[in-house]
Amino acid sequence: MTRATLHVRFAGPLVTVQDNGRTGHLRYGVPASGPMDRLAMAAANIALGNAPGATTVEISMGGAVLECGEGPLTVAIAGGGFSVDHAGAMLAPWTVTTLRPGQKLNIRPGSWGSWAYLAVAGTIQCNQWLVSSATHSQSGFGGGALHTGARLEISDAETRDAREGDIAQPDFAVPTGRCHVTLGPQDHHFKEGATDLFFACPYTLTDAYDRMGVRLDGPALPLDEALSIPSEPIVRGSVQVSGDGVPTVLLADHQTTGGYPKIATVVSCDLNAVAQMRSRDTLRFVQVTPRQAIDMARDYAAKVKTYLSDISAARGNLMQRLMSENLISGVVYDDPKRSDV
Amino acid sequence: MDMRFVPIADHALLIEFDAPASDTVTQAVASLDLALGNAQIDGLIETVPAIVNLLVSFDPLRTDHDKITAAAKTCLSERSNVTRNSTQHSVGICYDPAFATDLAAVAAATGLSEDAVINAHLGGEYSVLMYGFAPGYAYLRGVPEALQVPRKPAAVRDVPAGSVVIAGPQCLITTLTMPTGWSVIGRSPAQVLRDDPDKPFLFDTADTVRFTRMSRDEFHAQSATPR
Secondary structure (H helix, E strand, O other), X not given: OOOEEXXXXXXXXXXXXXXXXXXXXXXXOOOOOOOOOHHHHHHHHHHXXXXXXXXXXXXXXOOEEEEEOOOOEEXXXXXXXXXXXXXXXXXXXXXXXXXXXXXXXXXEOOOOOOOEEEEEXXXXXXXXXXXOOOOEOOOOEOOOEOOOOOEEEEEOOOOOHHHOEEOOOOHHHOOXXXXXXXXXXXXXXXXXXXXXXXXXXXXXXXXXXXXXXXXXXXXXXXXXXXXXXXXXXXXXXXXXXXXXXXXXXXXXXXXXXXXXXXXXXXXXXXXHHHHXXXXXXXXXXXXXOHHHHHHHHHHHHHHHHHHHHXXXXXXXXXXXXXXXXXXXXXXXXXXXXXXXX | OOEEEEEEOOOEEEEEEOOOOOHHHHHHHHHHHHHHHHOOOOXXXXXXXXXXXXXXXXXXXXXXXXXXXXHHHHHXXXXXXXXXXXXXXXXXXXXXXXOOOOHHXXXXXXXXXXXXXXXXXXHOOEEEEEEOOOOOOEEEEOOOHHHXXXXXXXXXXEEOOOEEEEEOOEEEEOOOOEEEOOEEEEEOOOOOXXXXXXXXXXXXXXXXXXXXXXXXXXXXXXXXXOO
């Protein structure tokens, strides 16, 4: 059993441990949590040869600097267009690399995106809650937040040099500024014209943005005078409108119920890209029917499956890659005993 | 009761009972919840019972709103056969002034003495309406009318976990140190979040709860003994 350690030399707010989340506990007030961008987390894990939902570190706009103590350890980074500095060398934002003892990995916000994922070739040792390491940010339950000075221990640590190199970024990971929603379920609690306004006008993401959700800025959506609805279930993607008419898109750590009406609900396959938007970005809501939403979810799942399958294969070690690129053909001697990978 | 089946995005259905909140509706929600849980419906992920409605979350790759609606209608037509066993819980509470930071204010607002507030709270028969807001926040209905006070205009920060808080007809035992606008009238050593994978939460919806008074010494003794 090989161990590796990563020392957290710096971590901004909202840098947390996440696996793909816990289901089945909404009825007890527990949201799924897990990654804000499920696609990016799966990409980091798959490119490294892990299960798609293996425990990762979710890195916020605050960034993180990790130093390899015991090692070596191969890691993958994916999500947004973060700036990735490995021991002074700038890497692609989506990449697999091997950290040697003493080397630092500095992950900072780059050209786009709000969340990046660090997957490791091994198992991150952390607390579990309800059979998941996903951190519920308000309580800290699960693997928890990483703070400057913390240390991550990785068991069964490996180097996987056959995995090293850039990870192809899918075009559908990038936010388009459009977000598909179905109407309701409480659109009837708004004054006439509110839903027209909601679809006609752009909304801007504000700084009130965390793992629970993001508050928007734009035309107020007037609620019905006779508003008194009993607390109702909320899902990830609910667009809840508070008494002052301000909409909030609820995300991974959403409260499970709320007494404010939900004017619309984001189709699940748009949530990854929406979560990668930043404060001051502009969002337009586009209405689809529930049937169209299901078709979109199925199309998206098929695209994701193809993409993850494409990045899942190991590229081979250095020698094999040089061979496949035909750079040194005829130069290397043919050794039938070589059978690594 | 009239029903509404409202599709939500690509992955959920809200089943609404078209009636104001009442024990009858709560019972209907609980029965439907149980029936859906027992029905082994393909693609169903989880159900979330609330006050007048119930959310069904499903996998859009395996099923859709129409299929879940049809399955729920079947459950509704058969649900009279389904009854659930509700558990009666006895939960300790300490009304020591150090814990009951709003006891005096509740007494002033209701025109009762502090002892009368305590006795009224102890006399209440509470039922677990639903969980909501945060992990383990079980909304208990049954605060006696004489004791019903509105929410505070602004939330108070850092109210300790285990606080027993009331607002209107509802009472809850907090599980996290969080802000709350409800009135803090005591503290309970009850662990709503349990370290037990088979039963991670103390209450199920429709369970009943009675509070029993404990001294500060008893409170500390029970708090020190994990259950």
